[in-house]
Amino acid sequence: MQGVRRIAFGPYTLDLRARELRKHNVRLRIRQQPFEILLMLLEKPGEVVLREEIRLRLWPDNTIVEFEHSINTAVQKLRDALGESASAPRFIETIPRRGYRFLGTVDQVERDVTIADPLPDAQAVPSQTDAGQLRAVRNWRPLLAASILLVLMTGAWLVMRKPGTGRRLVLPVATYEAVVSPDGDAVVWSDARGLVVRRFDTAGEKRVATTRAGDALAWAPDGSHLAVSAATNIYRVRLSNGETSLICPRPGPTRGLTWSRNGTLLFAAQSKLYMELFSVPVLGGAPAQLTVPGLTGGHFFQPEFLPDGERFLFAWGRREDEEAGLYLASLKGGRVTAPVLLQKSIAAGRYSESNGGELLWLESDNLYAQHLSLWGTARLSGERRKVLEGVHSIPGQRRPSFSVSRNGVLVWTAGHANAAQLTWFDRHGRVLATAGQPIEPDFIRIAPDGKHILIMPTIGPTRIVETGRDGYQPVSRVVRGLWTPDGARLIYRDFRPSGDRIVERTLGTGQIRELSSHDGRLNPRDLSPDGKILLYVANRSLQYRRIDGAGGPPRQFLDNWGFAQAKFSPDGKWVVYIAGGERAQIYVQAFPSGGLRTQITPDGGADPVWRGDGKEIIYRGNSSLYSVRVETHGSQFKASEPELLFPIRAPRVTADSEIAGISKDGTRILFAQSTITDFPPVVYMMTSWGEANR
Numbered sequence: 001m002q003g004v005r006r007i008a009f010g011p012y013t014l015d016l017r018a019r020e021l022r023k024h025n026v027r028l029r030i031r032q033q034p035f036e037i038l039l040m041l042l043e044k045p046g047e048v049v050l051r052e053e054i055r056l057r058l059w060p061d062n063t064i065v066e067f068e069h070s071i072n073t074a075v076q077k078l079r080d081a082l083g084e085s086a087s088a089p090r091f092i093e094t095i096p097r098r099g100y101r102f103l104g105t106v107d108q109v110e111r112d113v114t115i116a117d118p119l120p121d122a123q124a125v126p127s128q129t130d131a132g133q134l135r136a137v138r139n140w141r142p143l144l145a146a147s148i149l150l151v152l153m154t155g156a157w158l159v160m161r162k163p164g165t166g167r168r169l170v171l172p173v174a175t176y177e178a179v180v181s182p183d184g185d186a187v188v189w190s191d192a193r194g195l196v197v198r199r200f201d202t203a204g205e206k207r208v209a210t211t212r213a214g215d216a217l218a219w220a221p222d223g224s225h226l227a228v229s230a231a232t233n234i235y236r237v238r239l240s241n242g243e244t245s246l247i248c249p250r251p252g253p254t255r256g257l258t259w260s261r262n263g264t265l266l267f268a269a270q271s272k273l274y275m276e277l278f279s280v281p282v283l284g285g286a287p288a289q290l291t292v293p294g295l296t297g298g299h300f301f302q303p304e305f306l307p308d309g310e311r312f313l314f315a316w317g318r319r320e321d322e323e324a325g326l327y328l329a330s331l332k333g334g335r336v337t338a339p340v341l342l343q344k345s346i347a348a349g350r351y352s353e354s355n356g357g358e359l360l361w362l363e364s365d366n367l368y369a370q371h372l373s374l375w376g377t378a379r380l381s382g383e384r385r386k387v388l389e390g391v392h393s394i395p396g397q398r399r400p401s402f403s404v405s406r407n408g409v410l411v412w413t414a415g416h417a418n419a420a421q422l423t424w425f426d427r428h429g430r431v432l433a434t435a436g437q438p439i440e441p442d443f444i445r446i447a448p449d450g451k452h453i454l455i456m457p458t459i460g461p462t463r464i465v466e467t468g469r470d471g472y473q474p475v476s477r478v479v480r481g482l483w484t485p486d487g488a489r490l491i492y493r494d495f496r497p498s499g500d501r502i503v504e505r506t507l508g509t510g511q512i513r514e515l516s517s518h519d520g521r522l523n524p525r526d527l528s529p530d531g532k533i534l535l536y537v538a539n540r541s542l543q544y545r546r547i548d549g550a551g552g553p554p555r556q557f558l559d560n561w562g563f564a565q566a567k568f569s570p571d572g573k574w575v576v577y578i579a580g581g582e583r584a585q586i587y588v589q590a591f592p593s594g595g596l597r598t599q600i601t602p603d604g605g606a607d608p609v610w611r612g613d614g615k616e617i618i619y620r621g622n623s624s625l626y627s628v629r630v631e632t633h634g635s636q637f638k639a640s641e642p643e644l645l646f647p648i649r650a651p652r653v654t655a656d657s658e659i660a661g662i663s664k665d666g667t668r669i670l671f672a673q674s675t676i677t678d679f680p681p682v683v684y685m686m687t688s689w690g691e692a693n694r
Contacts, residue, residue, distance in 0.1 A: 007042050009091070009104045012082070014038060021081060033058055033070070034078035041092065041102035046647065050099040075100065087641045088602055090622065103624055103647060171683040173198060176392055176401050176413050176652075177213075178683050181223045184409030187685075188226060190217060195226060195237060200685070209242040211235060215397070216254045220282075221261045221309075227282065229254040234267065236282060248280045248287050255397050256302030256348065261309035266331065268300040268314070272521070273495055275299035277314070279331065292316075292329060293338045301398035302348030307406065311374070313359075314339075315348035315398040320476070322346070322460050324398050326361060328378045340378045343370075346417060346459075347393040347400040354408035354689075360387070362400050365416040367391045387689060392681060394418045394652060396440050396458025401681075410689045414682045420651040420659065420672035422453060424467065429646025432668060436465030436472055441651065441672040443480050446661040448487040453661070453670070456480060478505070482524055485531045491515065491547075493522055502536060504547075515547045516554070525566040526575075535566055535575070542566055542577075544592065557594060564656045565607065570614040574637065578606055584655065586619055588630075588637055600628050600639040606655070607671075612664030620660060623647055625669065649674040 007014045013022045014035075021030045021038070030038075036057055040049050055067045058074075075092065084090045093101045171178065175189040186199040190213035198205045208226075216229040226237045227247065234247045234257070252270025259265055265282045268275050271289065277300045278287040292300070301315040301324065310330045316339075317324030326349040327339035342359060343349065349361040351372065359372040359380060370384035392401035392415035402412035419438040426432055435453050443456040447464075454475075456462040462481065463472035475481070481492040484504070491504045500522035504513045515534060516522060523537040532548040535557070542558035557575070558566075564584075566577040568591065575591045578584045583604040589597040600617065607620040617628045617639075624647045629640035651674035653659060661670035 007106060009042065009106050014042065028081050030081045031074075031077065033074040034081065037071075037074055037100070038078055041100060042106060045102040045104070045106050048095050048099050048101050052099075054099070085641075087643065089644055090603055093644055103622065103644075105623065168684055168686045171198070171411070171685055173683045174681070175683065176394070176681050177217075177399075178403070178411050178413070179217060179219065180403045180405045180409055180411040180685075181219050182221055182406050183223055184405030184407045184687070186223075187411055187683075188217065188219070190228075195228065197239065208239050209237045209244055211237060211244055216257045216267065218257050218259050218265075220259050221307075225259075225282075227257055227259050227265055229257060229267065234265070234280070236284075245284070247282060247284050251276075251278065251287065251289075255300075256304075256314075256399070258303050258305045258312065260305040260312075260331075261307070264309075264331065266303045266305065266312060268303060275301060277303060277336070279334070288334060290331070290334075290336050292336045295327075295339065302400075304348070304350060306351050306374075307353060311378075313342075313349055313351055315345070317398070317459075319459060320461050324348070326359070328372075342372070342378070342380055346395045346398070348398050350400065350402065350404050352404045352408060352410075353406050354404075360402070360404060362391055362393055362402075365390055365393070367402060367412065388412065390414050390416060392416065392418070392676075394440075396442070408688060410686045412684055412686075414684060415676060418652050419675045421675055422455065422465065423671055423673045425646065425648075425669045425671065427645060427667065427669065429648075433468050435467045435469065435670075436463070437470050438675050441659050442653065442657050444659055444661060444670070444672060445481065445483055446663075446670060447483050448485060450663055452487075454478075454481050454483065454490070455672075475507075480524055482527045484527065485529065491524055491527060491534065493524055502534065516545060526568050528568050528572045529570055530572065533572070535568065555592070557592065558589075565658050567608065567610060569610050570612055574614075574632065576600075576608045576610065576617060578608065578655075580604075586617075588617075588639070590635060590637070593635075595635075598637050598639060601642065605642075607658060607660035609660055609662045611662055611666040613666075616666055618645070618660065618662050618669060620648070620650060620671075623650055625660075625671065645669070649677065651676070 005017055011023050019035060021028045037054060040057060051071055054071055059067060079092060082091055086094055091102060091104045093103050095101055173189060178187040178189045180187050186197055188195060188197045193207050194210040194212055195208050196205050197208050211228055211230050213228045213230055218227045224239060228235045228237055229250060232249060234250050236245045236247050250269050255268045255275055257265060257267035259282060263282050265280050267278055269278055277290040279290055280287040295316050298316055298318040303312050303314040305312045310332055311328060314327055315324040316327055323344040323346055325341050326343045326345055327341055329339040330337040343361050345361040345363060347362050349359050352358045352360055357372050358369045360367060360369050366386055367388040368384050369387050370380045371382040373379050373381045392413040395417050404410050418440050420441050421438045422435040424432040439457040441455060442458045445454045451467050453465050455465060461474040461476060462478040463474050465472045478490055479493040481490040489504050489506050494501050494503045501517035502515045502522050502524050504515055525535045527534055532546055533544050534547050535544045541556050542563060543554045543556050545554040546552050563577045563579040566575055568575060573591060574588050576588050578586050585599050586601040586605045586608050587597040587599050605619040605621040609618050615630050617630060619626055625645040626642040627645050628642050631638040648671055651672060659672035
């Protein structure tokens with residue numbers, strides 16, 4: 001901890017110099033021993049700090065003291081300061097008879113300012129020695145050293161600006177989505193504080209607005225403003241004073257936006273069935289949906305204007321496509337010209353003016369570049385070259401975790417494509433088996449036989465995998481499928497331009513039976529244990545209807561939007577679901593009578609699943625799995641305080657994703673565990689990358 005000044009986690013900040021603990025910048029009362037214990041836990045997040053280590057730290061001179069009782073008292077005072085209990089820990093887990101473990105994430109580490117030399121030239125890929133050092137740096141356990149390696153000072157930045165040096169720096173930025181400014185002098189990202197800018201010629205960060213970018217942000221061409229997609233709107237933010245102005249309401253979740261030199265904002269957003277392209281003046285107005293000749297029945301992602309303000313890059317593909325097409329088109333007079341396919345990739349490409357103009361894209365987690373000729377019919381020409389190895393991406397959003405400035409400053413996040421491995425755990429967190437290959441998951445359901453699993457990835461076909469096997473059986477057109485009780489059929493959403501329908505397909509024969517139809521969106525949620533009642537979303541409400549031939553109209557169960565992951569209890573008398581905003585809570589409500597709901601989570605949660613006997617609900621909270629014991633007596637529902645089971649690595653998923661399951665007897669827990677072990681991510685910046693890698 002030498003040189004460290006402050007450590008931030010959750011809403012708390014530990015000031016080592018003042019020896020103070022603050023919450024939202026309000027000082028909390030904490031004595032020396034609880035302070036030291038918290039510091040020890042933060043030094044090794046995720047690792048067990050033994051009681052003997054605590055004894056030696058607090059009483060190093062063999063002081064005679066009843067230290068067992070004293071440690072218990074100090075830990076309890078620490079928990080009181082953090083507002084938690086041993087039965088429902090958020091930050092401090094008790095390891096019986098051994099010690100304690102810090103469960104949270106260290107969000108930021110601030111060191112005393114020092115001048116650091118730039119790292120050695122990064123002409124291609126680090127050597128094996130360098131790679132080993134970088135792996136050690138990226139390991140989040142030893143206090144997330146990657147976030148604090150270098151502070152970028154003016155002198156170092158001036159060295160970096162010399163043409164042809166091709167040098168690389170580590171940015172002390174804990175994010176996957178740092179976006180470099182057009183002039184290459186700064187990066188911006190969004191976190192719990194709002195929009196944050198770090199200039200390369202200063203040592204500090206500046207919060208420019210409290211607005212958080214929900215899923216997209218972009219620089220103005222002159223670097224004076226930002227465009228931000230947040231909540232249900234798109235805003236314009238002035239960097240000098242944080243002044244925020246509404247540009248337009250957004251049609252739905254956005255997947256990339258870009259600001260042209262002509263004052264037009266172009267963005268991709270959900271509209272009915274697909275992600276479509278929209279344009280709007282940056283000064284405000286109503287967004288206009290654009291038609292792109294020749295591209296229908298798929299999704300648009302991550303548009304980016306070229307410097308001329310008319311031509312733009314974008315990615316387009318269908319959900320079943322493993323790779324998207326990278327296209328170039330022009331926007332003139334509100335109309336889009338016929339696009340030109342340039343390349344295939346799991347994520348969108350970026351344009352650089354360096355070396356006469358190049359397209360940059362990802363292939364097998366590596367960054368490639370090739371000359372993009374813009375004369376006549378646009379095309380890639382010359383040899384392609386590998387610029388970097390190991391770059392992070394989010395395939396489901398077709399979002400690459402790199403950006404490049406007009407003058408060739410490249411910023412990227414190290415790693416690989418966001419993915420998770422279906423993993424069976426015992427109740428102590430020991431791995432028992434895996435199923436299928438790593439993919440970016442969106443939805444999973446365990447078959448009645450307990451061996452087969454239906455998994456819908458964010459991209460690529462829905463598939464059935466088997467425990468202990470890495471192969472899969474594709475099932476086309478199945479979206480959020482539900483198993484029937486006999487395991488012989490699937491119930492799922494079927495897309496249609498005229499409106500969705502929910503159908504039942506017999507596995508093997510492929511025979512299809514329509515269960516429900518609607519002129520809008522339908523989304524199946526769960527099937528009652530007896531297979532007679534379907535729970536689904538329509539008209540932004542949670543509805544149900546009989547599908548066993550008994551007939552009857554659809555009925556409404558929940559009438560307000562904002563819920564997700566609804567599931568029947570094993571006896572069909574209760575429904576568990578999540579509802580709320582960023583800190584969604586888990587609730588249980590009687591079915592079909594409804595009535596008052598019972599909140600079972602004290603501090604947010606997701607992925608609730610019932611044990612086969614209905615006496616337990618497993619859920620994910622923060623980075624751990626928890627258990628809630630359940631008792632029901634007629635119309636009465638009682639739930640215990642959550643009990644920590646074990647920590648997990650949660651992948652990046654949407655609020656509506658379902659990536660957990662449990663065996664009927666409750667002895668095995670299924671979770672799609674992230675394959676990314678480095679957190680916080682390591683963000684790099686390189687200048688003159690084009691010259692350094694030729």
